[in-house]
Amino acid sequence: MGTALTPLLTKFATRYEMGTTPEEVANTLKQTCFKGQVNDSQMVALLIVADQYKLNPFTKELYAFPDKNNGIVPVVGVDGWARIINENPQFDGMEFSMDQQGTECTCKIYRKDRSHAISATEYMAECKRNTQPWQSHPRRMLRHKAMIQCARLAFGFAGIYDQDEAERIVERDVTPGEPVEDVTEALSLINSAPTMDDLQAAFSDAWKAYKSKGARDQLTVAKDQRKKELLEAPIDVEFEETGDDRAA
Numbered sequence: 012m013g014t015a016l017t018p019l020l021t022k023f024a025t026r027y028e029m030g031t032t033p034e035e036v037a038n039t040l041k042q043t044c045f046k047g048q049v050n051d052s053q054m055v056a057l058l059i060v061a062d063q064y065k066l067n068p069f070t071k072e073l074y075a076f077p078d079k080n081n082g083i084v085p086v087v088g089v090d091g092w093a094r095i096i097n098e099n100p101q102f103d104g105m106e107f108s109m110d111q112q113g114t115e116c117t118c119k120i121y122r123k124d125r126s127h128a129i130s131a132t133e134y135m136a137e138c139k140r141n142t143q144p145w146q147s148h149p150r151r152m153l154r155h156k157a158m159i160q161c162a163r164l165a166f167g168f169a170g171i172y173d174q175d176e177a178e179r180i181v182e183r184d185v186t187p188g189e190p191v192e193d194v195t196e197a198l199s200l201i202n203s204a205p206t207m208d209d210l211q212a213a214f215s216d217a218w219k220a221y222k223s224k225g226a227r228d229q230l231t232v233a234k235d236q237r238k239k240e241l242l243e244a245p246i247d248v249e250f251e252e253t254g255d256d257r258a259a
């Protein structure tokens with residue numbers, strides 16, 4: 012288990028009073044929040060978002076939707092969206108209006124620090140999909156869409172999506188699916204490289220070992236970050252005292 016993952020798992024075990032080990036928390040997450048194989052990097056990505064928005068992944072307020080590049084799309088359920096809206100300290104109420112035909116829905120959110128409401132309108136013609144929820148409860152789904160878009164405008168929520176949006180993101184990506192490659196060990200070597208030479212060696216070895224675009228993207232980001240850290244690190248310079256210095 013990677014060094015970045017263990018403290019996150021421990022934090023979530025404490026927050027939700029699970030009384031279990033990080034390994035047991037990880038197994039629970041795999042069963043509730045992910046489909047198929049999952050690596051440490053994907054789990055870290057989900058937990059960072061869950062921690063940022065204080066969402067409970069164990070009750071599926073947040074779960075992972077796999078993309079085709081070895082990553083995930085963080086999906087927030089309707090209950091999760093409602094909670095982060097209601098728990099925002101500036102939230103001061105919400106209103107909905109829908110025309111009689113059900114073709115459009117407007118959501119208004121009021122903030123305590125604003126004199127005017129923030130509003131967003133969603134249209135059935137643009138949102139409806141050929142999926143079971145949209146076929147059975149189209150008006151409710153349109154109301155959810157309006158609420159989510161308005162919440163983004165009102166509170167600046169970013170990096171989280173609903174199920175519809177996640178599916179569209181993956182459909183839009185025509186890159187063939189790639190096998191999941193766990194680059195945790197390689198990332199650890201890159202992040203701890205003590206010198207530029209060690210960094211280049213660790214990166215070169217990892218580049219040869221991992222072929223997928225998703226894995227190589229992670230390696231490149233880690234290498235660039237470590238390079239920046241090494242370049243910005245203070246340099247210890249030792250001065251040797253000479254005879255001339257002593258004479259002076």
